[in-house]
Amino acid sequence: MCKSKSEGGLGFTNLGNFKQALLAKQAWRLTSIPQSFVSRIYKARYYKRKHFFNACMGDNPSYSWCSILFGRELLEPGLVKSVGNGFSTSVLLDQWICDDKPMCPYNKQVHIDLNLMVLKLITFQGRWDVVMLNVSISS
Structure with missing residues (x-):
């Protein structure tokens, strides 16, 4: 399977990465199609x-869950989480700010x-x- 197509293989360079990509597709389906039977079973169980x-x-x-x-x-x-109305998006715990790469806000404050x-x-x-942003940043 890892041989090139010209050598009679399927052209996969790394089967481990290919397997993880296929499993990522299944993981994405659980979250993007929550009404599916499989999604409801996993949600009820895990x-x-x-x-x-x-x-x-x-x-x-x-x-399969592992x-x-x-x-x-x-x-x-x-x-990156879509903010929407902001009701369910945590300022510090969710990954919702996107620049060159997704990141969470960083704050050096103790409290x-x-x-x-x-x-x-x-x-x-x-x-x-702006007033609330300045209070959140300075406190």
């Missing part, structure tokens, strides 16, 4: 009260409110609340 990307291995996990989590490792670095949501930084008109 991440009932969480989002897929916060799910743990769990007790006595199946081989494999999907292996595929999820390939997805996570490239994902940080981990429960601060992006919603608190947006006005009713949908603009950044």
